[in-house]
Amino acid sequence: MAPRLPVLASAILLLVTVLSATAASPASAHDGDESQEGSLLVQQALGHLAHDPGPTGIDLAMEKMDDALAAEDQHGVVVDDVRAAEDALREGKVGQARHLLQGAIVDALAELEPATGEATGTTVVDRPLPGRYALTASDGWFLAASSVLLGAGLALSFRFRPRDTVRDMRRRLVGPRGPGNDDARPEGSEP
Amino acid sequence: MATIKPTRRSGARDRPTRTRRAVDAIDERLGIKALDYPVPEHANNLAWTLGGVTAAAFGLLLVTGVLLAQFYNPVPEDANQSLRDMVTDVWGMGFIRALHFWAAQAMYVTALLHLLRVFLTGSYKRPREANWLIGVAMLGLLTLALFTGTVLKWDQEGFEALEHNLEIAQLLGGAGIWFAADFADRVPILVRLYGAHVVIIPGLLVGLMTLHGLLVKRHGISPHPSLPTDATGAQAPAEEPTEPFTHHIRRLGAFGLALTGGLGVLAVLLPPAIGPQPVAGLEITKPPWNFWWMFTLENWFGLSGILWGGGALFLALAALPFVDRNPERLWRRRPVAMALGLAVLLTLTALTILMAFTETTQHLEM
Numbered sequence A: 001m002a003p004r005l006p007v008l009a010s011a012i013l014l015l016v017t018v019l020s021a022t023a024a025s026p027a028s029a030h031d032g033d034e035s036q037e038g039s040l041l042v043q044q045a046l047g048h049l050a051h052d053p054g055p056t057g058i059d060l061a062m063e064k065m066d067d068a069l070a071a072e073d074q075h076g077v078v079v080d081d082v083r084a085a086e087d088a089l090r091e092g093k094v095g096q097a098r099h100l101l102q103g104a105i106v107d108a109l110a111e112l113e114p115a116t117g118e119a120t121g122t123t124v125v126d127r128p129l130p131g132r133y134a135l136t137a138s139d140g141w142f143l144a145a146s147s148v149l150l151g152a153g154l155a156l157s158f159r160f161r162p163r164d165t166v167r168d169m170r171r172r173l174v175g176p177r178g179p180g181n182d183d184a185r186p187e188g189s190e191p
Numbered sequence B: 001m002a003t004i005k006p007t008r009r010s011g012a013r014d015r016p017t018r019t020r021r022a023v024d025a026i027d028e029r030l031g032i033k034a035l036d037y038p039v040p041e042h043a044n045n046l047a048w049t050l051g052g053v054t055a056a057a058f059g060l061l062l063v064t065g066v067l068l069a070q071f072y073n074p075v076p077e078d079a080n081q082s083l084r085d086m087v088t089d090v091w092g093m094g095f096i097r098a099l100h101f102w103a104a105q106a107m108y109v110t111a112l113l114h115l116l117r118v119f120l121t122g123s124y125k126r127p128r129e130a131n132w133l134i135g136v137a138m139l140g141l142l143t144l145a146l147f148t149g150t151v152l153k154w155d156q157e158g159f160e161a162l163e164h165n166l167e168i169a170q171l172l173g174g175a176g177i178w179f180a181a182d183f184a185d186r187v188p189i190l191v192r193l194y195g196a197h198v199v200i201i202p203g204l205l206v207g208l209m210t211l212h213g214l215l216v217k218r219h220g221i222s223p224h225p226s227l228p229t230d231a232t233g234a235q236a237p238a239e240e241p242t243e244p245f246t247h248h249i250r251r252l253g254a255f256g257l258a259l260t261g262g263l264g265v266l267a268v269l270l271p272p273a274i275g276p277q278p279v280a281g282l283e284i285t286k287p288p289w290n291f292w293w294m295f296t297l298e299n300w301f302g303l304s305g306i307l308w309g310g311g312a313l314f315l316a317l318a319a320l321p322f323v324d325r326n327p328e329r330l331w332r333r334r335p336v337a338m339a340l341g342l343a344v345l346l347t348l349t350a351l352t353i354l355m356a357f358t359e360t361t362q363h364l365e366m
Helices: A004-023 A038-051 A055-070 A079-090 A094-104 A106-110 A137-159 A166-173 B018-030 B032-036 B050-069 B079-089 B093-120 B129-152 B156-179 B189-219 B245-269 B289-301 B304-323 B335-356
Strands: B038-040 B242-244
Touching: A038 A055, A038 A094, A038 A106, A038 B156, A055 A079, A055 A094, A079 A094, A094 A106, A137 B093, A137 B245, B018 B032, B032 B245, B038 B245, B050 B093, B050 B189, B050 B245, B079 B093, B093 B129, B093 B245, B093 B335, B129 B156, B129 B189, B129 B289, B129 B304, B156 B189, B156 B304, B242 B245, B289 B304, B289 B335, B304 B335
Parallel strands: none
Antiparallel strands: B038 B242
16 A cells, blocks of 8 residues: 555646646736836837737837837937838838837937846847748868767767666665565665 | 697787776876775666766856956956956857856756766665765756846846845845945945856855765765665675776766766757846746746745745754655665655656746836
8 A cells, every 4th residue: 555655646746736736727817017218118019029020029119119109208219210110010120120220219228228137238129030041161170079079978978888787786685586675685784 | 729829029018008008107196096996887777877977068168267367357237348348349248148148057957967866875864864965955956047147138038037136135134235235335236246146156055066066986886776785784794796986987078078068968969048238127938948847936926935845855864864754775675765755756846847938027126
């Protein structure tokens, strides 16, 4: 009976884990207070477009641009450029919209103090830089050198393997019955 | 049948080889032969060398990190751009950065595998409890290194990681003061995290690793649970074959070579991207996979879920040697420990997998 209890306990714990994972619902999202700073809202629109230039990102960017146009503080924001960017996005011209939005806040960004604390210091919001382009000649050399190291390491680790495996030692020290049998254990040794 | 005896030139003597003479000369000055002490043979298989493999990954991180530091500018206005310039305009730095990224992943994985092995073989039990605690502390530092490293990219993902950190610091009150953005009002927090990533955390890791290794030397490698032990139950028996510690280092060197090569292949074929510069007030990215289990807790319980979940895990790890009083080391004879360990592992795995299917949700107070 005793060995079955741990199995039962494990099964119960697993069931609880799975039920918790599937039953719990996300905590209600806290929307947070929207910024009233027009230039930051324009930057947020740029952030959405940089992160996702697809339909979802465009919708989110449009929301931010609407918020920017309605913001109390539009200091340093060229409102016409923001409106032109909205028009460009409606036509699906994401690149043009990004260019217009970046230009719309040039004056605001020029007045930024050097970043302290948690300030981002961001002026231009670039597109993501992908990790991988086409392999170059240098990449080929690095790949070749790495493959040589990998092969050499594997060969040497095999060459330097221990003389005896744990199974060999167990057979020699404990006997054919293995560690579960106290009779097979050498005298004076603990399990 | 006549026996053939080897002949010798008259007057010839047995002369030590050039290698032997070199080793003797180095030993006379550095005492390297002290490393020739006997170590139970089971210590040389891969599962029992994972700690050393983790240290090898750390060594790679140190070397590649020094190179990255030559070209990275930790000032917020330029951090992201300096990274872009480094990987596109400086020969070899794209590879070095990718190698650094993959070495960090490797260190995390091998550290967890090492922890798992130590848990499965009961190697944390008396008299090795202190060394277990040092290991848990190093795991915590490694997690912090991963966190600070992701922030240093200073892209949207890194910035959102920082924002989470700042809000958790607020939850901690006075205890979170170092993590508060206004702790040093003239120094951007990015610069302080850079200092933590390149000096404080690696420095602490080097110190703890040294202590960790010295304690392994002091206590001896723990006995294999399926082999007999000596009368104390804490050491391998005299009957178990031994090899010199230099053989352990030699095999570890081979593993390190293979690790470097494997990570180099990954660095060429799967280099990490660099995200757009950060914008405050957005929460649109997911954290690196290492933190997904925490963020599923955040989705369920809010920001404090990260704090309580992480805290509970590390508290449980630290308490393990003092709560588990079962003297057995073989896994079959430790049903409660195995059941609980499996439950924790499955829970963390489930929480991690769930994050892959979860949309990003606003949690931060913007």
